[in-house]
Amino acid sequence: MLTFDAVVIGSGPSGGMAAYEMAKAGLKVAILEKETLPRYKTCGGGLVFRGRAMLPFDLHEAIEKEYSLIHIYFKHLENPFVSKRDFPIISMVMRDKLDQLICGEAIKSGATLLENQALQKIDFQDEILLHTGSQTLRTRYVVAADGALGPTAKLAGWKETRKLIPALEYETEVHAQDFERLSKEARFDIDAIPHGYAWCFPKAKHLSIGVATFKKERINLRDHYQQYIKKLGIQQIVSEQAHGFQIPVGFRTEKLANRNTFLTGDAAGLADPLTAEGITNGIHSGILAGKAISQHFDNPQKAESTYLSSLEERILPELRFNGMLSGFFYSYGKIRNYLVNKEGQKFCEVLTDLFTGKINLNEELKLKAIRKMGLGKLMKF
Numbered sequence: 001m002l003t004f005d006a007v008v009i010g011s012g013p014s015g016g017m018a019a020y021e022m023a024k025a026g027l028k029v030a031i032l033e034k035e036t037l038p039r040y041k042t043c044g045g046g047l048v049f050r051g052r053a054m055l056p057f058d059l060h061e062a063i064e065k066e067y068s069l070i071h072i073y074f075k076h077l078e079n080p081f082v083s084k085r086d087f088p089i090i091s092m093v094m095r096d097k098l099d100q101l102i103c104g105e106a107i108k109s110g111a112t113l114l115e116n117q118a119l120q121k122i123d124f125q126d127e128i129l130l131h132t133g134s135q136t137l138r139t140r141y142v143v144a145a146d147g148a149l150g151p152t153a154k155l156a157g158w159k160e161t162r163k164l165i166p167a168l169e170y171e172t173e174v175h176a177q178d179f180e181r182l183s184k185e186a187r188f189d190i191d192a193i194p195h196g197y198a199w200c201f202p203k204a205k206h207l208s209i210g211v212a213t214f215k216k217e218r219i220n221l222r223d224h225y226q227q228y229i230k231k232l233g234i235q236q237i238v239s240e241q242a243h244g245f246q247i248p249v250g251f252r253t254e255k256l257a258n259r260n261t262f263l264t265g266d267a268a269g270l271a272d273p274l275t276a277e278g279i280t281n282g283i284h285s286g287i288l289a290g291k292a293i294s295q296h297f298d299n300p301q302k303a304e305s306t307y308l309s310s311l312e313e314r315i316l317p318e319l320r321f322n323g324m325l326s327g328f329f330y331s332y333g334k335i336r337n338y339l340v341n342k343e344g345q346k347f348c349e350v351l352t353d354l355f356t357g358k359i360n361l362n363e364e365l366k367l368k369a370i371r372k373m374g375l376g377k378l379m380k381f
Contacts, residue, residue: 004030004112006141006293007130009119009152011037012095013279014265014286015145016102017055021290023109027297030137031103031111032130034118034146041095042169042243043279045208046186046201048090050357051280054287057105062097064204066090067186070355072348075191076337081348089355090186092203098279119146122155124259141260141293141303145286148248148266156261162269163250165196165276168221169210171203172229173238182207182232192231193224195330200232212247212276214330249273249326251319256311257304262289270315273323275351281315288315314360 005027008015015031023029052059066088071080083089107113114137121131122142130137144152148164174182183202192198196213209232211224221244229237251269256262264270265282272281292307329336340347353359 001136001138003138004028006143007032007137007139008143008145010146010150011103012099012145012147012265012282013102014282015143016099016106017283017286018143018145018264018290019106019111020109021287022294023106023111025294027294029111031106031113032117032119033113033115036115037103038096038100041099042245043095044169044199044201044210045093045095046090046277047093047279048277048355049088050355051283052091053357054283062093062101063091064094065092065202070352071185071187073187073189074340081344083348083352085352085356089352092201094203119151128260143289144261144263144267145265146267148246150267153263153267158252158254161253162248164246164248165212165214165216166221167210167212167247168225168242168244169208170225170240170242171206172209172240173206174234175236175238178234191333192228198228214326247271247276247278249276250323255308257307260300262307264289270319273319273326274329284315
C-alpha cells in the first residue's frame with residue numbers, strides 16, 4: 001500500500017496546481033490520473049489573462065495563439081464590439097499540452113504521477129483509503145480535481161447540487177483560406193444558440209468551435225453548430241471531431257471541504273455562470289486548496305476553514321454575482337439587447353476587465369461594475 005500526505009484526483013489545471021503547491025511545500029503528494037498523459041480533454045481552451053497570470057511558471061510551450069483583442073457579436077447587430085488591451089486577453093491552448101505542462105511542474109517539485117488509475121472507492125478511517133482497480137492508497141488529505149463528471153465528490157458523500165449546462169464542441173479543420181480568415185480573431189457570438197452563445201477559437205492548425213446553452217432544456221446542439229458553421233462562412237470542412245460535455249456553472253450548495261477532502265474546479269462547480277469559462281477558477285481553487293493543506297497540515301479543521309474562507313474572498317462572491325447577471329443576460333434578450341444598443345461597448349470593456357482580472361467583484365466593485373453597464377435600476381442595485 002502506497003502512503004502519501006495528500007492525493008490529488010485528476011491532472012487538470014486545478015489538480016496540477018494543488019499538487020504543485022503542496023509538493024513545493026515539502027508534502028508527499030500523488031496525482032491520481034485515470035488515463036495516460038498527455039490525453040485529450042474536451043475544453044474550449046481559451047485561457048484568459050487572469051488565469052494565466054496566476055501561474056508561477058512559463059506557459060509558452062502550451063500556447064498556440066494569443067489575442068489582445070476579443071470580438072463579441074450579437075445576433076441582432078451587424079458589427080461586433082471589440083475590446084483591446086496591450087497584453088493577451090485570451091491565450092489559446094490545447095488541454096493535453098496545458099495539463100501536462102502544469103503536472104510536469106508539480107512533478108519537478110516532488111509530486112508523483114500515478115497514471116491509468118481510476119478511483120473506485122473511498123474509505124474514511126483514521127486516514128483516507130483510496131481504492132483503484134489495482135491498488136489502495138493511504139493518505140491524510142484528498143483534493144478532488146476530477147472535473148464535472150468525476151466520481152470523487154459522490155464517493156466522498158456529496159450530493160449533486162451543481163447546475164450543469166450542455167455544450168458541444170468540435171475540433172474542426174478547414175481549408176487554408178477559411179482558416180486564415182477566421183484565425184484573425186477570437187470571437188463569441190451571443191444568441192447563436194438560444195439562451196447561450198457560440199465560440200470560434202483558432203488553434204495552431206484548426207478551429208475549436210462550440211455552442212453552449214445556459215438554460216437546461218431539450219435542444220439539438222448539433223443543429224445549432226451547423227448553423228454557426230454557416231454563419232462563419234465556412235465552405236468546406238476537412239475534418240471534425242465532436243465532443244459533447246457538461247459545464248458546471250453553479251457551485252455545490254454544501255461546503256466545499258469536508259472530512260479532509262477538498263473540492264476544486266469543476267468538481268466543485270466553479271465555472272463562471274456568465275461565460276462558462278472554468279480554467280481560471282480551476283487554477284485559482286487548486287492553488288488555494290494546496291496552500292491551505294500545506295500551511296495547516298497538522299490541523300485539518302483549520303485547513304478546511306482556511307480553504308472555505310479563501311474561496312469567499314473572491315471566487316464565490318463573483319460566481320454568485322455572475323450567476324445573477326447570467327440569469328438576466330440569457331433570459332431577457334429583448335431588454336438586454338436594448339441596453340446593448342446603448343451601452344454595448346461598456347459591457348465589452350467590463351467583460352474584458354473580468355477576463356484580465358482588473359475587476360474584483362467584491363461588494364463595492366460589484367455595484368460599480370453593474371452600474372457601469374447600465375443595469376443598476378433594472379437589477380435593483
